[in-house]
Amino acid sequence: MLGDVFQCFVRKSPLAVMARLVMQRALSPQWLDEIFEQHRDKQYTRELLFSTVVELMTLVALGLRPSLHAAAQASDGLAVSLTALYDKVNHTEPEVGRALVQGSAEQVAVVVKSMKVQQEPWAGGYRVRVLDGNHMAASDKRLKRLRGFRGAALPGQSLAPNALCAVRGI
Incomplete structure (x- = not known):
């Protein structure tokens, strides 16, 4: 059944499906947590995963929530205090952010390049x-x-x- 529903979306709005799949690949929780572990220096993961922070910040960046506080309150599975969340965000090391931007750009570059091949100047x-x-x-x-x-x-x-x-x- 899911295959039929998915195919319906592919036929009706293929660009939306492709954009969703690209973003899922570029911002997968496992990859985000790996980036954090590889590039962190002083920060650590105890209960709050870096992928959770990125997910909440994405809701704010896309305008789905007005603030990080509102995103955290709407989240049903946040197992840490707001103070811990804000501490994690405020102390995110520049190397982690740099690796996140570079890595996600590399992941979506393949799709962008294939789209440019088909696009007229x-x-x-x-x-x-x-x-x-x-x-x-x-x-x-x-x-x-x-x-x-x-x-x-x-x-x-x-x-x-x-x-x-x-x-x-x-």
Whole structure:
């Protein structure tokens, strides 16, 4: 029965299925915990796995939960205190984060490269980079000295290159 349901999704929305499978592979709990164990220095695993922290942070990053606190409260199987969770997040070593980004980029690079083979160039003769940005509404939360200047920087504006492109130079 599951095979028929899965095939229905493959026929109706193959891109969504492919994206889900790529993300499952790139962020599998076993792989995340291996990355943590290989690259940690002072941190350790007692009851809270690194994969659990990544799962909760993913809920926040995708906007499914407004905060780490809300994600932890909605989690039914979190066996540690909020203090322990925040300590794990706040003390995550840079080497672990670096290995996580590089390793996941390497895992999805195969899929991205195969998609590029089928894709026509966006602008012939030019190297195109994908940028992602965000613009939040203006507010009075600017730095006090900048509030009177119309052209002053607004809070919540960001422009960042696609992480995969930045890591792999694609």
